[in-house]
Amino acid sequence: MKMLSNGRCPKLCLRSATDSPTWVGALKVIDHLMGLPWWTRLWVLQEAILQRGKVTAIYGEIVAPMSLIEASGAILPRHHENGLCCKSFWHSLPSDQQITLERFSKTTSSIEAVREILSIIKQNQIERLLFLLEKTRDRRATDPRDKIYGLLGLIEDSPDPVVDIAPDYERDVTHLYAGVAMRFIRHQQSLHVLLNHEIKPEAAGSHTLPSWVPHWGATYGSPTPNLIKYRLSQYNAWPSGAGRMPELSADSRALSVTGKYVDRITDVTRAVDKAATADLGKTLSELDVCFGVDEGHLVQYQPDGSGSGSGEGGMLPYDAVWRTLLGDQVSEHIARKAEQEFWYASDGKVFFKTARGYIGSGPPGTRAGDAVYLIFGSLVPVVLRPAASSHRLVGYAYVQGIMDGEATPEPGWQEAVESGSADDRNEAEDGRPRRIYLV
Structure with missing residues (x-):
């Protein structure tokens, strides 16, 4: 040595x-x-x-x-x-x-x-804490609260002490984790922290947390969280602007957000697993079955003449399917890099199709009946599961055709949200933004 x-x-x-x-x-x-x-x-x-x-x-x-x-x-x-x-x-x-x-x-x-x-990263305690939480997802602590308390000593020297968290073992995990997540939301004025809702099956014990709260105590995590977040930050499904930011309920469980319904998921593949199925050809064959097409029919055709590659039924265009498979990372040297890009973008995810013909990829917990939403403050779409008068966050998604603001609400949507009735806040299919509650 x-x-x-x-x-x-x-x-x-x-x-x-x-x-x-x-x-x-x-x-x-x-x-x-x-x-x-x-x-x-x-x-x-x-x-x-x-x-x-x-x-x-x-x-x-x-x-x-x-x-x-x-x-x-x-x-x-x-x-x-x-x-x-x-x-x-x-x-x-x-x-x-x-x-x-x-x-x-x-x-x-x-x-x-x-x-x-x-x-x-010297200036801001919030940014340092978020980095540390992401970087240490796979480290172990006997008490899940120590996944946060055990990092506080590493940010004490920041000249901008704004975290304001002190170890308190009388505080339960739900309130601690939800409170930390809200600090990130308020500081960043975005829902960027939701990207830490990992593309993995729910961890043991995570059922006690609200679905939108990252389970910092879980000993799993992406091996390259910064690369994943960098790629997702390239999108702008709902461009930033004036709007009502999320609010937390008094019991720290429900997060009130502004959401726009996109479509209902009708077909879902099993999760792609490179370790179990290294044969790319076999995996693509299974995707063909899910999408209801074969390679000979993956043509650039849209019945509405848009040629956009998704939505409104019809055949699935070749370019749209491949952009979904590769997470929109289509390489100039596609023949040489396609397989590498596919596994990088898709390992651990499922692919899905919606009622109107959108295709996308998302977390392994996705199932038929879930819905694709745009959430104000999130750069990428999310998959939500209806639950009575609220929703549960399944995870973030890539949906071909809406990643760059194509489905953004019309100007003036803020007033429509503010004046909406209580009934309007339930899931609806007219595409108007509404206040919805993540639990």
């Missing part, structure tokens, strides 16, 4: 054959060290980051500065991924040794990544 932390190439650290007892033994120690639950706990971030340079790791007879362990793990990708010096050496290693070293690098660099971002 000391040689690696000083910038030495991994191949120079190997002074014997890759099957020598010394080398194999060293990797076994590293593998066991990286498998310790300490690395998965949330509280270790404060221990490692706030006391940088003062933390000593003790593992049996091995005593080493934590900074040395982090530096040696972080240096590995610079050699075998970005440099020419060790690529051939890396590929000559047995696969189990590659896995061990990759795990070593990923585990140690995750702490350094948090430290580096915190050094960049």
Whole structure:
């Protein structure tokens, strides 16, 4: 580790054959060290980051500065991924040794990544807290409230202390998580935080939370949350402007938002799973069945002459289907990159068709009878499930043909919402914006 932390190439650290007892033994120690639950706990971030340079790791007879362990793990990708010096050496290693070293690098660099971002995001506690919550979704805490309380020490040095949260274990999880989500909504003047409603099945215990509140306590999350949010931020399904922002009910459960009904979902595929079905051709065949077409009929035809690629029935155009499959990320070199783009945009999602012919992709919990909505403050459409006089958030969606404001309400919609009767706030199919309640 000391040689690696000083910038030495991994191949120079190997002074014997890759099957020598010394080398194999060293990797076994590293593998066991990286498998310790300490690395998965949330509280270790404060221990490692706030006391940088003062933390000593003790593992049996091995005593080493934590900074040395982090530096040696972080240096590995610079050699075998970005440099020419060790690529051939890396590929000559047995696969189990590659896995061990990759795990070593990923585990140690995750702490350094948090430290580096915190050094960049200095001004605002809200932004720092949101970043940390997203970055630590896969870390564990015995008490789910500690998924928030355990991060407060990392934002104390911000010159703009606006979070105003103090550890209070008399406060239940629902009120804490909902209150934090509302802080993000009010600070950002948007529903951007809803993007953290992950495209995953509901986590154990999440049923006690309102559907719109991110379950920060869950030990799952996208491995690339920032990339997903970056891609979704490229859309503008409901352009920003004057309008009534969400309001929270007194019991912290119902979120009142302005929504516009788009259409009802009629057909849904099973969730795409790359790990279980790596055969892209088989997956596309299943999608053909859902969409009710085959490749020979994926033509650019619209009975209303719009050629927009979605809505109002008719055949599904080839371009619309492929843009949906790729999340609108159609590459110029489509033949070479189509499969890679497909899995990047679609893994873990379902595809659906609506009554009027829209096609889209969304969270795995989506089912026939759910509805596509535009929500004021959200850049992307959402899938909602009617529940008596309210709705439950299933998750965000990509819907071909409405991602760039095509279905935005007409000017003057604000007055119509404000003057709507109580009955108007239930789900309706006339496309007028209404106040709806997410529970």
